Amino acid sequence: MRLTKHYSVIPGLSLSLGYTLFYLGLIVLFPMAALLGKTMSLSWPQFWAVVTEPQVVASYKLTFGTALVAAIINLVFGTLVAWVLVRYSFTGKRLIDALIDLPFALPTAVAGIALVAIYGPHGPIGAPLLALGIKVAYTPLGITLALIFIGFPFVVRTVQPILQDFETELEEAAAALGASRFYTIRRVIVPHLLPSLLTGFALAFARGVGEYGSVIFIAGNLPFATEITPLLIVAKLEQFNYAGATAIACAMMAFSLLMLFCINSLQSWLERREQQHTGVMA
């Protein structure tokens, strides 16, 4: 097979490709390799013992479970917010649009402290909820809340531009054909948004899995109940158990990689299908 070079008005493939690989190696792969290298100092049985310790397993469940729930909730409400921002104009729309990105900019610890202040046992929302028997702070519910907060912009920002491109004529056509609103959403709008919904979901989920700063304040960090995996890793580091910390990190990385890979495959499958639909003419 010969490598054919296509003519392009903007040249420099080899240069940019080389740079990309070097950069990726330096920033992403090298630290990962160091992580793996450190873990290698453990034998297989030792490694297995560390990553399957009951307390650690409980933290996986909590971390991935709350991230998943938060991503699903963000998917629904983020889409709704994107819809409102794209479709309606109202006073203060630009302000709200700017507010969406705030979780990106805010130090996560600040978010965590703010959430505890409000949803804590003495907070303005936490106290009445507690009276109703709903405990938010120091429970998985509180963790989910923090993850919803920090993952929220991802869904809005990925769905918004796609929704902006969506022609309202398609909805009008569906309505003229007698389709109900729900049917139109299900058969016309969602299929159109699906790839971006998946991306937003994947980003929010990945962010949720890795989140540390905001969660530790509201989680309470009780072993087996509200202790997230990143916290366990930090705890191990504080005990100078570097190998143990990297082992758990590796396990977590493997899980995350697997899930992101699944979501990405699903997405590229959708894209291929989409391309087949758009054909060569579009």
Added chain:
Amino acid sequence: MSIQVTGLYKHFGNFTALDNVSIEFPTGGLVALLGPSGCGKTSLLRVIAGLERPDSGSVHIHGKDVSGLDIRDRQIGFVFQHYALFRHMTVFENVAFGLRAKPRSQRPNDTAIRAKVNQLLALVQLEWLADRYPAQLSGGQRQRVALARALAVEPQVLLLDEPFGALDAKVRKELRRWLRQLHDELHITSLFVTHDQEEALEVADHIVIMNKGRIEQHGTPEQIYHAPQTEFVYQFIGSSNVLYHNDHGYSFAADGQDEALKSYCRPYDFQVSAEQQHGSLPAKVMRKLPLGNTIRIEAEALLPMAESAIIDVDLAHNDPLLAQIHQQDVIWLAPRRTVQFSR
């Protein structure tokens, strides 16, 4: 009367799209809503469809007041300029959409849907494309799919918003003729919006001319073409030249005269000669445009002052005079027939 609108007003901010529009459309007709952009023709169509709510006024379809009804319940077929096909569905699924979207109690079974869709695809001559996706079709094919999709729900009226607007000239021509034939077969009351007067004259059996949110004139193509009732209609349908009538005859210049003396002349209503005749006006030939059977001469009127006016003159392609006149030559024009509108 199958579609009747009364006293429609529609404003978008300061812009008046519909200004007290009342009209009845004949049953089974193919009606063109014709006018320049921004004249309110699309707004009228969308109000009839229920895609737009009028500020006031009512819409009746087959004698039933549908003003308060949602587009879903008006039983209309709507065809968009840019087709608005669902691109993740095959041609077949696009056409079946309206049938599948019906509530369970009214929904036909799969066999019935299949039969109906195939029948419609046969009607628009696209059965062989049933499994393709919209992006794999040409513009003309897409618009025919859109039409089949609209017809699937057996609408009472068919509304088409610039249905040929996005197509190239040749396809547009074919599709026009095809729409006319289809209408003669189905006899479904149809309204289509266009800004192309040729299209309206060719396809419609009734034309409604709109300007600035009002209806200027409506009637058969013959009435519109041969008996324009307003200045706007005269100028909008076909080319025209402006002349001013004074004591000495005609002039191309206003010369500060009263607007009431303004009259119009069609390009083919000039007596053209190479020498000065009694009552003829001089003009310099700028360009000769071959328009097939006629040759259009673009001439600049020779006026005393710094004014300038471009005059269109049509001559038959075999007119012997054509050989004599060249660019920059002066020709003499005497209007044979002029029209004046009272204001």
